[in-house]
Amino acid sequence: MQYQFDWGLVLSGEYREWIIQGLITTLKISGISIVFSMIIGTIIAVFRLSRIKVLEWISLAYTEFFRNTPLLVQIFFWYFGSDSILPKVVKEWLYKQDFEFAAGVIALTIYTSAFIAEEIRSGINSIPKNQIEASRACGLSFIQSMQYVILPQAFRIIIPPLISQFLNLTKNSSLVMTIGVMELTYMARQIESYTFHGFEAFTVVTLIYIAISLTISIIINVYNRYFLRTIRY
């Protein structure tokens, strides 16, 4: 092995700044996508349970299609292919922003929201049926009983699987490097091609990812141990 390790190179100066920038971009794109995919995921899940045939079909098609196609293909679709299907106003607005970033957010949001919709649906299904019957009998509308009775309870149960979906999203966000979003993995590649010290850069970045995921799994375990068992019906 004729490889000279130079850890100082990655841990100080310009290249450290790159990694920090990359980490910030990773957290930013994950955070934005988490918020949007929660909103869309909840809507899709409620569609599925709305007993209106059209909405049910839309929701089913959405979850099945986006869960069964690779994220990378979806990223390419939105980055290269969205040009011919988006309305002109939306396109102009998107091109004024950082388009790579926006395409990444769209793809990550849609991909993850399909998984989140399934988690939420199973959460709602685990709430006993008489809860919704009782709330409807009290005079609440379907939307109201979802909003005030069912969803608050369902979310408490599905917090652990939801958080692990967020974690998956954070790991999946490494794929947006393929369209040139400068996140953590992109920066590691960049440092590798500038300095040929890829080993150090990749080690540091891998450790950052592992640190993120260990922190989150510790949070889930604590939640499971102390909060989840207090939920009773």
Place this chain on the structure above:
Amino acid sequence: MHWDIVWNNFSYFLIGAYPQGPLGGLAMSILLALGSIFGAFWLGLGIGLMRLSKRPYLKYPALVYIEIIRGTPLLMVIFWFYFLAPILFNETLPEATSALISFIVFTSAYIAEIVRAGVLGLPKGQMEAARSTGLNHTQAMLYIILPQALRNMIPSFVNQFVSLTKDTSLAYIIGVNELTRAATQVNNRTLIAPMEIFLTIAVLYFIVCYVLTSISRRLEKQLARYQARGK
């Protein structure tokens, strides 16, 4: 709309330049997925059983392996094996081989967790009854626990295979000639039909994965009948 571009390149999407040239496209993706799931099953079974062991020198290495791999994005694992293994071993691997190794290593950590969940999911009485008939621990595992646990795990394996099939698209990044790469090649050559091309390959992936998902759902229903239950 330029669907004719998709149509003209459709066989390239499916099997690449085969039989005149190397195999590629969807066939390559599926081959990669099959090879990886085969390797990952054996590796994952071993690591899962190590994780279940009470001996610390078996349990903790398995635990560390699982946590590290599951905490790392697949893309990172691919880069490790493609760019960094050559530095350590002074030997470059072909793209397809290093993608295959990355998929096996990555998926085995998830399979190990499936194996663990499957074995822990069996009622305790199964192991106790097996031990009390005079089998030792290994025999009880081999003849009583694993046959039942593995059967219960089949749906999870199929699900893992589905995500692996989707993940093979990442081999594009290091230049393996599979479906996603075929699509980007055609897209770079023609430039006018990105929407049509990527929609088509999304549908191709969807068909493969959806069929597998449906099989897994059906298996789940059928196998539920034979499950040994605790009290």
